[in-house]
Amino acid sequence: MPREAPYLTLADVLRARILAGEWEIGERLPSRTRFAAEYGVGRNVVQRAMDRLIVDGLLEGRAGSGTYVRVPRERLRLVRSRHRERRDGSAPWHDRRERGRADAWDSHSQVRFPAPEPIAERLAIGPGDFCVRTRYEFLADGQPVQLSESWEPMAITEGTPIVLPERGPLAGKGVVERMRSIGVVVATVVEVPRPARATQVQANLLGISVGDLVLQIERTILDTDGRAVETADMVIPDVRREVVYEFGVDRP
The missing domain is CATH 3.40.1410.10 (Chorismate lyase-like)
Structure with a gap:
């Protein structure tokens, strides 16, 4: 069986942490550099994982500010x-x-x-x-x-x-x-x-x-x-x- 892409695996991990309430709604997440070091992956993997969570409506990116937990919205x-x-x-x-x-x-x-x-x-x-x-x-x-x-x-x-x-x-x-x-x-x-x-x-x-x-x-x-x-x-x-x-x- 083919292995799941690393960014999808990381997205699942971060999704679980967000849904568990580790970061509150409106709170800024740690930097991509910190997540890359924590999970031993490249920053591009972290970026793609966060992009996936943005698409899912869990996160929002704010230019020049960072990535935040988003108020849940129905898609x-x-x-x-x-x-x-x-x-x-x-x-x-x-x-x-x-x-x-x-x-x-x-x-x-x-x-x-x-x-x-x-x-x-x-x-x-x-x-x-x-x-x-x-x-x-x-x-x-x-x-x-x-x-x-x-x-x-x-x-x-x-x-x-x-x-x-x-x-x-x-x-x-x-x-x-x-x-x-x-x-x-x-x-x-x-x-x-x-x-x-x-x-x-x-x-x-x-x-x-x-x-x-x-x-x-x-x-x-x-x-x-x-x-x-x-x-x-x-x-x-x-x-x-x-x-x-x-x-x-x-x-x-």
């Missing part, structure tokens, strides 16, 4: 699925069980915003081509749970009623329905999830600490011709949300 599930509605219009089973879904959002759109090179590459347009950029802050029960920055090429939407995602007759209806209204049929959604650390701006908006783990999802939506009609960067605080991907199986 809610967020389901990413293309099967969000049944044919009869009822909600799928996970919608009824998924608590903490965003129930409100704030948004701010800017029109004729030049696409920076990375965004232009994702949209297969020229750098500097005009887009509508929309920044979102999603809330659940008044608590921030997700950030998003969306880009839509104005070559597709300019002069139509849907040029502004949160204005007009289809405000807030989502990319698929809005694009369908102007004859653009969405066929594919590509998502690339990557772990990252919260920046100062993200931490301020999400109410978490700088350096906390977040999940960044790069999403691009394409039509039936393979043309990108929208790309977005979503940021989800890992300590609060467990992201689950659901896939359907094609039947023969």
Whole structure:
């Protein structure tokens, strides 16, 4: 049988000490150097063990200060699925069980915003081509749970009623329905999830600490011709949300 990775073993040991109350909630833990010497491991092993406990919601890192025992928080599930509605219009089973879904959002759109090179590459347009950029802050029960920055090429939407995602007759209806209204049929959604650390701006908006783990999802939506009609960067605080991907199986 393969041996468990050293950082996982150390994480289990530290978890047991924390749950036993060796350090109180809000108390700072000893330094990584001290733990490395105590357990005869490298500082990188200690760092990975603490990162694991941060993900589990037991610890929180505070930039320039150290690592502290965190007030326990429930980590809610967020389901990413293309099967969000049944044919009869009822909600799928996970919608009824998924608590903490965003129930409100704030948004701010800017029109004729030049696409920076990375965004232009994702949209297969020229750098500097005009887009509508929309920044979102999603809330659940008044608590921030997700950030998003969306880009839509104005070559597709300019002069139509849907040029502004949160204005007009289809405000807030989502990319698929809005694009369908102007004859653009969405066929594919590509998502690339990557772990990252919260920046100062993200931490301020999400109410978490700088350096906390977040999940960044790069999403691009394409039509039936393979043309990108929208790309977005979503940021989800890992300590609060467990992201689950659901896939359907094609039947023969």
